[in-house]
Amino acid sequence: MTDQPSVSDNRAGVITRVEELGYELKIGQVMTTKVVTFSPGTTILEALDVIKQHRISGAPVTVDGELVGIISTEDLIRALRDGRIDRSVSTYMTKDLITVKAIDKVVEALKVFQKTKVGRLPVVNENNKLVGLITKGDITNGLLTALQRDYQAEEIIRYRASHLFEDIESDRTSLILRYRIIKDDFVNGGAASNNIKRALLRLGANRQIARKCGIAVYEAEMNLIIHTNNGGFLRVEIEPHKITIEAYDDGPGIDDIEKALTPGYSTATEEIRDKGFGAGMGLVNIRSCVDEMTMKSSKESGTNLYMTMYLDKTES
């Protein structure tokens, strides 16, 4: 169920996915191409028979594929009222035509429907040759099909990813994700962690595992952004039963690892704290999220943080 925002006046400016599709889909993609047509010389009587047989309410009139008119139920009623069923459709057809082009977007047809109240529109190509008919029903079908396609595309990504490990045979299969983390890049801070979390969900990990792994990687990522000389790298190796995460940098190293692991201990500057970091909880958070954590640090070679999560027992 969709909740209607009760406290917002921004509703008018909102474009839904369906409206967006109206600007993406072309009329040619949703129109009906199998169209019953008449030639101008067809009699009203013949036209009535065909219309009854095909259960339609009108049809375009063409000469060599070129659109010259459209005959509707109303036109036929006029002919019947006049008692002229022997006359040709060209006498009664509507010649003043509104057409749309196959290459135009669906929204153009919608605008015409809204303005004119006609039930169907002939669709022509650039040479005014009839290529199809479009109704509101065609548009509804087209939009629903497109929405379904959107949905299936995500489902397929999910399916493919979640069967990756089953589909590939080897003695040891693993997927390695690497991310370069830039020093002081607060704008993109957390992007890598969210990508890793999404990858895990697509691979079929349960939400709790993905969340814990996301938190651990996020803290490691922010540490690389805040505390390093030149940023660093994240490397996540995903195996069917285990996730191994490494975060490494080239300095400046941690003076006292024991202290760094104390909740609330932080070396962050006032500026960093203003940004909402430096609570002194980073490594503490990581340790509570992963099964194993080891850290090596020296002034010479920087800091290497290893984290391991086992999936066996909690994997659903």
Next chain:
Amino acid sequence: MKFLDVIALCEGTLLTPDVDHVPEIKGGFAGDLMSDVLASIQAEAVIITGLCNPQVVRTALIADARLIIFARGKNPGDEILDLAKEENLPVASSRLGLYEIAGRLAQAGLPSCEMEMNLFPKV
């Protein structure tokens, strides 16, 4: 609690009106330090914060939060809102402060989503 009810209780304005299918909010969590949030927030919560940068959204996503309320009239920029919209995460702004918002939500029966430290089950 419905996310719109949460926003109404704190007299907030929804800044991402095109989000849909937002699930029920299970509880609340207030804080300005994102590591504190990550340390002890339970899933499906509303985050109430005075911090206003993209990390709040990233933190919310990592922590499976369902709504962000920026307190004391903080107005997030497009960068923050675009990121939230992309992820269908509702974001609201309230002129009230953290304490007032938390108090109102708690009084209305929304429980705390704060857990004691280190409660992630070890496997």
